[in-house]
Amino acid sequence: MKQTPWRYIGISAVMATAVACSSDDSESTSSGSYIQYYNGSANSTSTALVLDDYAYSEVSFADSLPRYEYGTGTTELEISGFDAQGDELSIYQSTIELSDADNHLFMLVGDYSEPELVDIVYSRSEMDALNSDESGDYSKMQVLIAHAAMGESSFDLYFGKQGEAFSSAVMLDSISYKDHSDEQMFDTGEYVLYLTESGKAEPVFTTAAMELTDNTVYKLIIRNSFGPGQPKITVDNVDSTGTPDPYVNIDANAEYRVFNGLNNTDMIDAELVSNQESQYLYELEQSQLTEFKEIGYNDYGVTITNSASNQVLANNLLITFNQDESKTIVVYEDELGEAKGMTITHDHRPRAFEHQISLANLVPEFEELMIYFVRSSETIESAEYKLTGVEFTELSSISLPSDDYEISVVFKDEHGTLTLLYQSAVVQFSQAGNYTMVLNPDDTESLGYRLTTFQ
Incomplete structure (x- = not known):
């Protein structure tokens, strides 16, 4: 049975007061630790961070939770996900120690069948102290960079002001997969992150300008990407709000x-x-x-x-x-x-047990169509997966678990009469990745229409 974020009723007293910290938080004054979770496992289902039996909201690949305040002490940590049948399962468990004023970014990485969790602990105390003058003019922010891109090489990290040449950028660190740099403090403003191959001084990846402000620790996470660009990475800018901003290579x-x-x-x-x-x-x-x-x-x-x-x-x-x-x-x-x-x-991202299907209806003769994905034990009437009310030129989408399907395209008129426009042979959705379908008129087909499926 699927969990919801509120599946556990018996929440500890510490968790009863948990609050999200916004991206423009001033310095922390309460006693406790701070936690945030990022899903960097490219083929994972949505996953949830669970602390002491409290499940936070589910997070999809390349997304994160907001930064939350938590308690201190020995804590049971779990990451939950879903199996091929859609049932919940535990994919990672450990016991951790949370200390006062610690900040933790928990980063899930690797293949969903054997994921790993990277615990990045950082401090913001120096930044908070510098930004705590009476003027309230927050002029400092911090940056750390993490490498979550499985299969990608090590990178040297350079950080420069927008508008200045790469030669003026500061080298922050050199990191490989599952590594991260220390947090480093800068004046707020617009910056560019450059990645080079280890030991080389020519960028292979350059972000657009990032505006970094508001007394925040920006976690720039290098993760897998599946477009045509080289290297096959994207940089997610994770602040405290839980909505990362993705940056692709501006030269891709x-x-x-x-x-x-x-x-x-x-x-x-x-x-x-x-x-x-x-x-x-x-x-x-x-x-x-x-x-x-x-x-x-x-x-x-x-x-x-x-x-x-x-x-x-x-x-x-x-x-x-x-x-x-x-x-x-x-x-x-x-x-x-x-x-x-x-x-x-x-979207060419591989998925562990399911496939995103995008279907374009290019048949102008009918106002709305129904598309049924029928498994061997089903009929059109009992099919669990279907698209209804698909209009001309509409691009619809549905998520299907890996299985064999017959695909039937049906029109239902105002009297309830059903007309079959297309019926496929058995289609096997098993290869990792997503599928696109195009439905269009075709006089060479027996029923006059063709459904073309491709990845």
Whole structure:
């Protein structure tokens, strides 16, 4: 049975007074420790920090709890998650000692089958003392950097002011996986974090400017990322609020592919043009999905033409590619038969037991459709997983556990009559990662529609 954050009624007296500390907290004056939890296990389910049988809110990958005040003394710590059936399980247990004025960032790392917990203990007393003058002008903040990116190399860490060259940046530390730097104090302001390969002085990763203020310890966490950029990392800026700000490499490329969902044109060409570069794809057949292709981050005008006649079908569709993004451009026909385009942004993160399914409905003939994911022991009527009311050009999503499914697309008219538009063979959702589906008209299919599934 799933836990909720309030599953335990018998909360200790210490926990009864637990409060979240905001990102602009002044110095701590009460007796106690402070705790925060970050989920850096890329293929994990949502997980929860449990202290002395008190479960905090569940946290997904690349997210964190706010900073909370807690008590001191010997404490039973647990991290709970979910198994393949959706039942709760304990994935980590230990006993820890919490001391007065300690600050702990608990960071879950590694593969979900064998995760590890890194306990980062830091102090903010010096910063609090400097910021405690009568003016209340908080002019200092602190930064520490942690490495949660499994499989990635060691990095040298450089920290510089926005607007200054990399040569002016200060080297903070060199850290490898599961390591972290000490907290270091700086004036508040705008800063850039640079990562280099160990022993080298050329950045391989550079963040955009980060505004760091408010008497806060900023935990900059290097974690796994799954876009086209190199190295395969993102930096999460975790303050005290529990809502990390992600920073991708400002120099990273994007990637794209094109799906030809047109029913009335045999082959198409695609042209992508920005003020920096142009790319071309030729003779895409009906229902063809191209391979991913790298492209520089920018705004692009996309033109679609008929390969045979060179007739322009869609002119200067505007598509933006941001750093480290992965997108599919889907070309389809609207209610009037005119070529249009939509983009689907992909999340390629692997997941332990479930898959995020994104489905684009590009069938204009029906107002709403129902999509059923039917397992071997089910029928359409008893299917646990389904999408209902899916409208034309709508991108819907559903989370499915790993299993075998038949996928049926159904239209229900105002009289309750059901019309089957598409029924798949058995589809096995077992490979790590997420899936995208595109439903579009296709005269070559027996029922007149095609559902294309790809990762």
